[in-house]
Amino acid sequence: DVVLTQTPPTLSATIGQSVSISCRSSQSLLHSNGNTYLHWLLQRPGQSPQLLIYSVSRLESGVPNRFSGSGSGTDFTLKISGVEAEDLGVYYCVQGTHAPYTFGAGTKLELK
Amino acid sequence: EVLLQQSGAELVRPGSSVKISCKASGYTFTDYYMHWVKQRPEQGLVWIGRINPANGNTVYAEKFKSKATLTADKSSNTAYMQLSSLTSEDTATYFCTTWGWGYWGQGVMVTVSS
Numbered sequence: 001d002v003v004l005t006q007t008p009p010t011l012s013a014t015i016g017q018s019v020s021i022s023c024r025s026s027q028s029l030l031h032s033n034g035n036t037y038l039h040w041l042l043q044r045p046g047q048s049p050q051l052l053i054y055s056v057s058r059l060e061s062g063v064p065n066r067f068s069g070s071g072s073g074t075d076f077t078l079k080i081s082g083v084e085a086e087d088l089g090v091y092y093c094v095q096g097t098h099a100p101y102t103f104g105a106g107t108k109l110e111l112k
Numbered sequence: 113e114v115l116l117q118q119s120g121a122e123l124v125r126p127g128s129s130v131k132i133s134c135k136a137s138g139y140t141f142t143d144y145y146m147h148w149v150k151q152r153p154e155q156g157l158v159w160i161g162r163i164n165p166a167n168g169n170t171v172y173a174e175k176f177k178s179k180a181t182l183t184a185d186k187s188s189n190t191a192y193m194q195l196s197s198l199t200s201e202d203t204a205t206y207f208c209t210t211w212g213w214g215y216w217g218q219g220v221m222v223t224v225s226s
Contacts, residue, residue, distance in 0.1 A: 001173075001174075039212070039213055041157075041213065043157075048207055048216040048217065048218055048219055049157065049207070049209075049213075049216055050216070051212075051213045051214045054212055054213070054214070060214060090156075092156065092157055094157070094159075094213060096212070096213075099171050100159055100161075100171075100172075100173035100174065101147070101159040101162075101173075102159060103156060103157040103158065103159065104156075105156050106156045106157075
């Protein structure tokens with residue numbers, strides 16, 4: 001199975017600070033069809049996860065453009081350019097290239 | 113508007129089975145896979161498997177092959193997951209999600225306790 005390693009496990013930030021989360025895969029997530037199915041989710045406390053970024057860098061509809069994704073192959077990054085209070089929660093990367101699909105362990109974003 | 117409405121919380125006995133549902137609306141049910149995800153209290157997300165509602169084809173994570181059974185009813189636009197031989201390890205919230213992880217149900221809390 002593909003292992004997704006997220007770092008850091010916890011992130012403390014002030015409002016307005018820019019932060020990045022890394023997601024590294026144990027194997028390439030480039031699918032044979034040319035797409036890379038690496039996505040980013042945010043789970044706020046007590047809520048279902050929500051999709052932020054799909055296919056590495058595509059912003060889901062309705063998601064603020066302070067969120068951005070980048071990367072390729074095995075190395076991916078989610079960046080938040082100017083954290084806001086509503087961004088607090090746990091961020092997960094998830095891969096849909098190789099079954100069984102797998103999630104990273106999560107990065108908890110807290111206020112400093 | 114796409115909605116995934118899941119059934120209510122369950123309290124079940126060890127060794128029993130439970131079947132939870134996920135009713136889809138606002139899109140063509142057969143156009144997208146339905147995935148199921150497990151989240152134990154204060155822990156991360158684990159993929160259980162997925163079903164193609166158009167033809168019933170399923171793919172499971174290895175550890176859930178003898179635990180979960182996924183089905184879908186096209187007539188009612190509802191996906192189901194049955195969990196069998198329940199133990200305390202199955203106490204968790206179970207989510208359905210579709211459209212490439214873009215839509216999620218509200219989750220079903222299953223508590224296994226005697």
